[in-house]
Amino acid sequence: MQSRRTPRNTQNRSQIQRWYMGFKQKTGKVKPTKLLEVISREIQTRNLSRYLPIMRIEKSPKGEYYFFLAIESKGFEIPHEIAKLLKELKDIYFKLPVDKTRNCFELEQIKPMVGNAHDVTDYTNPIPYRSQTRTISESSLTLSDSNQTQPLDQERINNLSKNHEHFLYWLSAVGSGAWELFRKTCEILGLVEPKRVLRRLKLLGHITTSGNGSKWQVNPPSLLEIQSENGDRTFILHGQRSIKFLNTFRTFGFLETCNQPRGEAPPCIYFRLPSEIGYETLTQRMQEQGYSITLTPFRNIPDIATWYSNLLVVQGLLPYKFRLKKFNGQDFIDYTFQRETGFYQFFSQDIDSHPQYTFFYDQDSDQWVQGDWYGLRFWAIYQMNQGNLCAYYSEENNTLCVLFSHRWAEVYETHLVMSSGVLPRYESDTLIYQGISTDLVNELSQKLNISI
């Protein structure tokens, strides 16, 4: 890890002093602008700026004016090169010293006359410096546990749905970007908790992030076929979309929009394709309109050990620079790091409010890994072998219930959510996923080693 914002002292310049030599000049002989131009050129050509960094000219010069050369040297000595310059240009520029005995001034002595160097032009109005609040980098994958579900009225849900839909249009147009851009855009659109927004969009198959969550990319539009009650084929739309795209789509079939529970993500869009139009015809016609659309790719569901082994290893992490808390199966408690396997929260030493990062430490491999927050918590519980890891499935209703405190890793939850296009509902301490087939439940329980 490279050091960021580590001040280092520059070389010791205490022996070098800056002082000023002063001269008088007549505007009739040399105008201040000309004086400045000539001396600037000489300084640059002779490479003397290390001795003579600045020149200050009297403000609002009239018939006669003063000007001062700042000299940097030890003990008020005139460096040889500067003496040569003064001698060569004496007749025109340096003929009249301000003080004939000891032409040597401190800045304070001449300041009322000349002010700062930038005051050589009297209309100067510096642009104010905007000191920005130092932002603490936070991982987009770091969450804190939350199952607060305050009731929302329908109007609020509609507004939230609309804002999320707009956000998906924006993501679709921008294509990809950094986490900071995602976070900032959420703020502009009034979408709270951008990390959760990011997660929900991933669960719905709309976007993908890099392993460390620092970059996102919207997925190309794709269709996932689901079981339909009538003869038409019904698909769920994932990935990019825009108003123009949806309007084009609408000319081939029927679109139905369904708000997510609580409106916390873009609405699910079902597309019903009439039986007389083949899927190939649809994709070809869309292509002709400039839109490429594919079937949602079949995903291999990894088993839990494979999932863990594929997580990104964090290099160069220095735990002693942070204040740590360790997950004990239920809560995070203050902890001094002693290389014990577990799920850790990292807090900045001087800021207490939110964890900056969350990582899992593996003692056997002496490695820190990063992954989605719920996934690492699930893995920690799984490792402790203490948390009755089970879920309840209703074949009759096609619903799956998972304890909120045992929420599954993102990759598994994504399969549940994408299969219906709808986020889970919250009921007391349980998450309820709908439209889940028996096959999917069986496969997931096997991969996660969970009893259903």
Added chain:
Amino acid sequence: MTNYSDWNTAIVHYFTQNVPYSTKIYLSLDDDALTKIGANFAHDCTDNSWAENFCEIVSRKVVNGEKIDLDTISGHDSLGYPRGIAFLGIMVLAANQMAEDEQIDQRNYFKRLRQILNLPDDGQPRPKGLKIELNEEAPEVQLWKQWNRWLIRQGFIPTAQEGFGKTTKNTNYPISQSLLRNADKDRLRRIFIEMHWQTRWDEQTLFTKVANEYSRYAHHLRSLIDDRQRYEPLAQAIHETYLDWLECGSANNLIGESRQRAWSRQLYAGIYRTEDFLGNIEYSLYPKQQRGRSLDSLEVQCNGNSYPLREDRAGWYLPVGILFRQEISEGTTYQIKPDTQVEKLILPRRDFWVLVPDPDNPESGVYASWSSPKLGEQFIILFRESLFTDLQRLRDENLIQWEGDRENKCQVFGDNSNWYEIYQCQVLSQAWDGVFLQSQELKDALQPTTKLSISLSGGLRVASSKGWIFDYPPQVTAFAFHPSVEIEVSNIQGNSAIAQKSYPSNTPMSFNFPSVGEFMIRANCLGETSQRLIKLINWGDVDMALQNQLGG
């Protein structure tokens, strides 16, 4: 065979293709540019030179008897380009052929234009067809205004403007576009030869070297060097002259009209800086595109890997590879495959890099060497330790400011590195003339090039649509070294002012835009003007983009 329309389109491409948005555009057409533009045509030149071909074709199009007929080139073509650009180009060509210190007045200028168009001298200052009717503006001015409007709509900054004096009011349009005249280029080549400058410097480094020879130039070139507003395009024009000279083997017998010009076989790179959430900093190679030239299917060989060069945005390819300290410290040359059109990518050796926030996504946290810092913009400087004294001097004089105290710098590339960064750096003042630095190059790079600029911030922007969502328009800040600025906000036709009064400078302001559409913001301060276009769109105008691959 080429025709007027071919040249018109090719000139537009040459000056705007691969040029980043918000760039000042100078229609600085000269013989070298015409040779390069001609080289892009699919067939060989049928005249002695492409310049001769161009003059012949434009003359045939616009000259009717002994009169110039601008009706033949009015309006826009099927691509939406103004038809008059090739004619405006020939007007600039005439300005470029003026002698080093030739007095700029109508008679001198139109003498040159007549020569190019083979028009007889009828004793009048202006040729037939360009005469000014009572109470009307010069006939060609409409074409210049049309070109300026077109540039603004494309997101560029026009630079052609009328002069202040009576004799230069109209001729200033073409003369303002002429950067390096033929005589200036010859003078520069003499300097390159005498100084044996065969190191492949980048634009900034070369500009400083050239400016140091100031006393050897004639009036026109001196005035160009002194004009900070033209710093970037001038540095680019000098660099192109330098590359042409290098491309011809840097021989000393290329002065004069017989020289041949070709596209450079080198691409240049800047650097691209990202930082992950742990504060780890990475620099990548950021290849620049060649202006006006399309290059396809190139790959760059970097540290044993091969990276395809794919467009990131106008002017730039996507960043490639990861740069290590040695590469940045020493500068590096990378091979390009296939090497039929270009053969090398050069990362110049520099003592510092000025890195500005992504102009399309300022919130992305990405910084790169996209451009010089704009007024009021905060940037990062990556520098060798030896330059820190200069930077501290600039800060002591309230010319720049950065995050933390004056000692605050952050080491990069590990503990034994002599490279550092300073953050949230900002230029505060314009009075840099009285300050002398060891690195003149640093001063050239940081000293502001304008006294007034319009900055748009906030709002919800869709870069691909070049617009903001109507419900979330940007705030407007006029940065200036004066407490107040005159601002006018109007629709694109300029016939409906939404706001027009004096506003405090350096303060973000919100305007109530009445509808979607294009709006012009004009700021005026102490005789200097600046303008920006704001396009406001509906959600229905936002369409999907093709994605790049997700990295990292």
